[in-house]
Amino acid sequence: MKEAVLSLKNLSIRFGEQKAVVKGVHYDLKKGETLGIVGESGSGKSLSSLSIMGLLHPGASIESGSILFQKAENEKPIDLLSLTKSEMRSYRGKEVAMIFQEPMTSLNPVMPCGEQVAEAIKLHFGKSNKEAKKEVIEWFKEVKLPRPEQLYKAYPHELSGGQKQRVMIAMAMCCKPKVLIADEPTTALDVTVQKFILELIKKLQDKYGMSVIFITHDLGVVAEIADRVIVMKNGEVVEEGNSKEIFIQAKHPYTKGLIACRPPVDYRLKRLPTVQDFLKAGSNEKALSDLSIKQTKEERKAQLTELFQRPKLIEVKDLKTYFPIRKGIFRKVVDHIKAVDTVSFDIYQGETLGLVGESGCGKTSLGRSLLQLIPPSSGEVWYNGQDICKMNESSFQPFRKELQIIFQDPYSSLNPRMKVGKAIQEPMEVHKIGGNRKQQKDKVIELMETVGLKAEQYHRYPHEFSGGQRQRICIARALALSPKFIVCDESVSALDVSVQAQVLNLLNDLKQQFNFTYLFISHDLSVVKYMSDRLIVMKDGKIEESGVAEEVYANPQSSYTKELISAIPLVENSFV
Helix, strand or coil, X not given: CCCEEEXXXXXXXXXXXXXXXXXXXXEEEECCCEEEEECCCCCCHHHHHHHHHCCCCCCEEEEEEEEEECXXXXXXXXXXXXXXXXXXXXXXXXXXXXECCCHHHHCCCXXXXXXXXXXXXHHHHCCCHXXXXXXXXXXXXXXXXXXXXXXXXXXXXXXXXXXXXXXXXXXXXXXXXXXXXXXXXXXXXXXXXXXXXXXXXXXXXXXXXCEEEEEECCHHHHHHHCCEEEEEECCEEEEEEEHHHHHHCCCCHHHHHHHHCCCCCCCCEXXXXXXXXXXXXXXXXXXXXXXXCECCHHHHHHHHHHHCCCCEEEXXXXXXXXXXXXXXXCCEEEEEEEEEEEEEEEEECCCEEEEECCCCCCHHHHHHHHCCXXXXXXXXXXECCEEHXXXXXXXXXXXXXXXXXXXXXXXXXXXXXXXXXXXXXXXXXXXXXXXXXXXXXXXXXXXXXXXXXXXXXXXXXXXXXXXXXHHHHHHHHHHCCCCCEEEEECCCCCCCHHHHHHHHHHHHHHHHHHXXXXXXXXXXXXXXXXXXXXEEEEECCEEEEEEEHXXXXXXXXXXXXXXXXXXCCCCCCCCC
16 A cells, blocks of 8 residues: 555545535545545535645635645655645645646736746746746647746746646646645546546656545546545535445445436437435435436437428538738737638538537638627628628628527626626517516526526526626526527537536426527537537538537547547446
């Protein structure tokens, strides 16, 4: 048995006078081991790890426990919780480092990326600016950043999401720590970028002999990278074991639910099971088997046959959306970014058309161009037999209520100063539908209950809701105008897999109830495949491949599509 380099013993954390939110957490991290910690948002994963770094919120306090760190062999372990702030600074970054979930908010927006990494090297090793810069450029090469010399001077907003995350990895690794904590480092990244980041962390771990704590809500990711897994729920460890045991013989219903609620890629379920379903079913074998009913090939074929006999709701012909590149003192146009480049396709009434591809491929620009939120450069978008591209704003206004969008980030798309009931009601007031104010309010409450919210939440503000609840608010707002066509733009990409399953089920239920037509945009092929009737793969503004979702997945024609599919983390689901 390898000795533990880090040990959490009976750790409990509370906020103020509230009950403990982390309750008696106990685990060991062995030398050279990767320990996966999984659970939903609010389960205590990040909070327990922030306590290791000494980065808890000022309102949080340690109720009990110890965090023992083995700095060197044959030395007595040090309790990190007993260190003063100045003593902790000598450990933070040098001995124990962390890759944070959101690189854009973790990096200083007014400081070049290279200087931010150099700061840690100068602080812990006392190196000169020249020496630190040289070392940072070597680290940028190590994490496979292109043009390391130029990116040293680049600001965070000039880098893609994957590049920013690589800067964060370089910053965490530059002092060669004994323990690396990776807190959701691949959430909301493309599957191909995610695969690269996972391989990079594993390679650096092997090279420098680190121990890694990998925090995520995605069991597919943990299955690829972790040696051992801890499952947390409501601040407690509910299950622990090596990766293979957890995924094949999970014992706790919560763990079974986390595994089963991710959309499978090799068959289609009629409905996604949720964590709550598994908690209710417990050990009841009959109830568990009822949770995951597969759709037969005959049922699927009949469904598609009926769909393709319907009229076309949307017809897109040679659509182009270009953004000008301006340079010089007179801002002269020197070139164009071809976000959408000569794209043509149709969407049938009641269909869910999936749109998949990496960040920057033009998915969002295409979705917004269809709704005229971004004016297309040329081409045609026919909606119900009318070319909406040729309409002016006043002519198009009546169509606005029929064409809606659910944005990726529900928090930034809601007004933080507006109560959620008012936010849902506002579109009805703008378009003068739904009767008087009282009738509109009754309609809003009905919509809130339709999407799984409660009437008493009408007067609450967005910050009082979880991420999944905020996304439900945005869905209710989109439904307020009784639309016919909805663009779902990465609407589940940043949600826990359990909340994601609830939202996907909700979208499918609403589609059946109201006969909606969806354009479902995502970079996650497993989610798109589950939701979609047909699938479009985009790359560099063009359609790379299209067809029935199952056929594209089972027999991809494009090497790019094959790459996307191979990058999907797979978990063997023994509960279906």
